[in-house]
Amino acid sequence: MRIALITEGTYPFVLGGVSVWCDQLIRGLHDFEFEVIALTSNGLEKAAYPPPANLKGVVNFPLWNSVRRSRSRQRASRWFDQVHHSFVSALVRPNWGTTYFLWALRAMAGYAQQADLGEALLSEASLGRLLKVWKEHQPQDPSIAPLPNLTLQDALLASELIEHLLRPLQLIPAKAEVYHAVSNGPAALVGMMGKWYHHVPFVLTEHGVYLRERYLSYLQAPFSLSVQTLILNFFRLLSSAAYRMADLIVPVSEYNRRWEERNGAFPTSIRPIHNGIDPALFPPPEVEPEVPTLAFVGRIDPLKDLHTLIESFAYTKERVPNARLRMFGPTPAGNERYRESCEDLIAKLGLEGAATFEGRISPAARGYQAGHVAVLSSISESFPYAVIEAMSCERATVSTDVGGVAEAVGDAGILVPARDPAAMGRACAELLLDDERRIAMGKAARARVLKHFTLERFLNDYRKMYHDVVSLSRAAKSSALSGMPYPTEPLPASGS
Incomplete structure (x- = not known):
């Protein structure tokens, strides 16, 4: 069986949890062949992982390079005008549902095989159409808040951002038996293209909730309210369209479900499969550290909310004066200022020498073993490897109750609210001061991993899922949408 694995900004070019998951899947299912279709920034990225023997190829498709992969530069047809009208109408009024949006996506995919879709989306006519539809859909009821003002500059910026995100509609992927997107968004567009052109199953995995993460990201972006509205409406519709088109949705947690x-x-199209690890790579250490120590293992990133972790450590030190906080992990490019703000906070709270950044550690198990308690202060997670890896090392955990963390921890760790340093600090102090409870919790944590979250279980579940989705696809009748004739020629405009 050949699987096309579709990634965005991760494997095989970027290190991180999703990339670890991809590498585990490909290497572990050595009886399958894989091709990776990687959506990247500029196409110049270098592989961060050595290729497994069953990885038969990597397609690097850049979304943000300056040159579009254009077709002929023929003028947009009246048929395209109709398609674009449906598309922007859905963007302005997403409560219409995904039907208009999904039809427009499929039609634009057909157009992109004949002509320059980017040029058509950014044409004067298309910008004018967006402005006109925006104005027409201003609510007439004074009790309903009006749409924010949309200027020509706003319309151009929003259209440019959306044009980049729609570039996968240019790509007809090579034939595979399953197209498996490992995130929603543009990666899902490639999965839809595979399903539309080759009539084979499309599987979608969400590690984080894509739409929620886009809201967290774009609401902080330096865009006008109208641009934010259009982009977030686009992501909302695209996420819903991907859910509708996927033959099976395989989230990593019930929270995502x-x-x-x-x-x-x-609901019947969703089959969660939790992440898994090899417990042999995360063994319990023979002894605990001599000094009461908290350990964090992960990237230095605002989503990990290390400000809360550092503030919580100040509460812990009030009860455990000789405690240490050791933070292991890389600082990704672009996060240098966040790292500096964390160091400034350490100095402000008088924690120099007790709270330390120690960079990437290998193997990662050494980071968890360096502490009595493993801590995770994230404001957003799906089903984090950091938690089950720490649990496998027989470490009691104190984690924020976000995403699927509670599913991982069960009763073998302590959960606290996000952004609550006092609660986290108190929980850490309690475990550092109570040897019996901490050790018992660590043993229960490893037992939980061995029962529920092993790599063997993970691979068996995915092997069965791939066979099941192919069998069901062959047996099932095509849906009305999947059976629509593919638009290879421009359709005449109504009334022509």
């Missing part, structure tokens, strides 16, 4: 159902996924 709830978000997916809320955003339009059919």
Whole structure:
């Protein structure tokens, strides 16, 4: 069986949790062949992982390079005008549902095989159409808040951002038996293209909730309110369209399942599979550290909310004066100022020497073993490897109750609210001062990993999922949408 694994900004070019998951999947399912279709920034990225023997190729498709992969520069047709009208109408009024949006996506994919879709989306006519539709859909009821002002500059910026995100519609992927997107968004567009052109299953995995993460990101972006509205409406519609088109949705947690159902996924199409690890790579140490120590292992990133972790450590030191906080992990490019703000906070709270950044550690197990308690202060997670890796090392954990963390921890760790340094600090102090409880919790944590979260279980579940989705696809009748004739020629405009 040949699987096309579709990634965005991760494997095989970027280190991180999703990339670890991809590498585990490909190497572990050595009886399958894989091709990776990687959506990247500029196409110049270098591989960060050595290729497994069953990885038969990597397609690097850049979304943000300056040159579009254009077709002929023929003038947009009246048929395209109709398609674009449906598209921007859905963007302005996403409560219409995904039907208009999904039809427009498929039609634009057909157009992109014949002509320059980017040029058509950014044409004067298309910008004018967006402005006109925006104005027409201003609510007439004075009790309803009006749409924010949309200027020509706003319309151009929003259209440019959306044009980049729609570039996968130019790509007809090579034939595979399953197209498996490992995130929603543009990666899902490639999965849809594979399904539309080759009539084979499309599987979608969400590690984080894509739509939620886009809201967290774009609401902080330096865009006008109208641009934010259009972009977030686009992501909302694209996420819902991907849920509708996917033959199977395979989130990494039940938490993600709830978000997916809320955003339009059919409950019967969802099959969660938790992440897994090799417990042999994360063994319990023979002894605990001599000094009471908290250990954090992960990237230095605002989503990890290290400000809360550092503030919580000040509470811990009030009860455990000789405690240490050791933070292991890289500082990704672009996060240098965040790292500096963390160091400034350490100095402000008088924690120099007790709270330290120690960079990437290898193997990662050494980081967890360096502490009595493993801590995770994230404001957003899906099903984090850091938690189950620490648990495998027989470490009691104190974690924020976000995403699927509670599913991992069960009763073998302590959960606290996000952004609550006092609660986290008190929980850490309690475990550092109570040897019996801490050690018992660590043993229960490893037992939980051995029962539920092993790499062997993970691989068996995915092997069965791939076979099941192919069998079900062959047996099932095509849906009305999947059976639509593919638009290879421009359709005449109504009334022509």
